Amino acid sequence: MTRHVLLLNSDKPEVLRALAARPDLRIRVITREAYAGLYADHETAFVDSFEDLTQVERAAHRLARGGPFDHVVAATEKSVVAAGLIRSLLDVPGQTFDQSLWAAHKRAMKQRLRSFDLPVTDFAQVATVDDVPRAAEAVGWPVMVKPVFGAASRSTHRVDSAADFAALHRAGAFAGLARRGQPVQVERLVRHRGEYHCDGVVRGGRVALAAVSRYFTPPFRTPSELNSSWLVDQDAPAAREMLALHERVARALELRDGVTHLEIFATDEGPVIGEVAVRPGGLGISRTWWHAFGVDLWEEFVRAALDEPSDPRARPQDRTLGRIHLPGREDVRERAAALPGVIEALPPAATGTPNVEVHFAAPDPAAVERLHARLCALAEAPA
């Protein structure tokens, strides 16, 4: 029997590969016109942006004239809320509009997590950049400001005081944030000892698998093309605490089936949640899982989205694995591949980003840090 899937995607290749392996799917697609070529074999409707929910709604209604959808698959962070809206409007099983907001809208997310007594920093939502100081007085300086729907630390700023805000504002630092035309999230700065991510597979409302990694440097301080992390010892007390937190987050989101990417700060008072997403972490995290555990997170994502059974098992791991993105030059890829300990150095074409993606392994965390430093040096060395 044919399964009817509505896919919301850009040019993300992983989900396309996983869907292409299933011959019984009829896939209809909402995407941007720039990606039309990728979907020539499918019925397609175009939107200028997934953030424009009126366009998304119209596109979904048009495609639905060809018959109902069994599943809506949102492969990009930007399409999570759009997919939730479509499910709620068209009565398709899976995450509802509310649930998608808990996993994508930074204020709705923190509010939901806090209502379950989960540790999050103080926050407030304001309508415009000009309202930031008032909210910052309430949550307490220093603050981080960011768009409520954001990703990759874009238009995200640290502001230390009212005077700092005024100086930054005068210098035009918030022009990009204001241009987005979205409400602004104001959060008290979390003073932390390190930033982690816990990635997981949730099936039937239970965490089937999860693993904690640590960012070598916080994403705020590192541009995406140098994003990197390593899988920490899962039995260490801090990791266990984060795994327990991840279980509680999955429950708070009422997540039945999905793949998660939870970001956590380690503080002197214990772990504090940064944010959570209900899709595989980007920039190579899925591939790290493959190398570490023999589990394909995008395949798990598609199984969860299509309500197919799955019981993923992690292969035991005795090495420390890491990953890093590097500038997308061929000389960088070649020199990375030649370093001892590097398992794989993927060219930009294989990563769906402009970057080279490197996976590496070492006997222990100290050795993995040394290898990471050598890889970082490649980004700086002249071509």
Ligand SMILES: Nc1ncnc2c1ncn2[C@@H]1O[C@H](COP(=O)(O)OP(=O)(O)O)[C@@H](O)[C@H]1O
């Ligand atoms: N309240 C905060 N305190 C300290 N650092 C923060 C805070 N909020 C964000 N950051 C930093 O900014 C990065 C990006 O913010 P995040 O909320 O994860 O948004 P996104 O990843 O969607 O851009 C985080 O990974 C973290 O390094």
Ligand SMILES: [Mg+2]
């Ligand atoms: Mg983040």
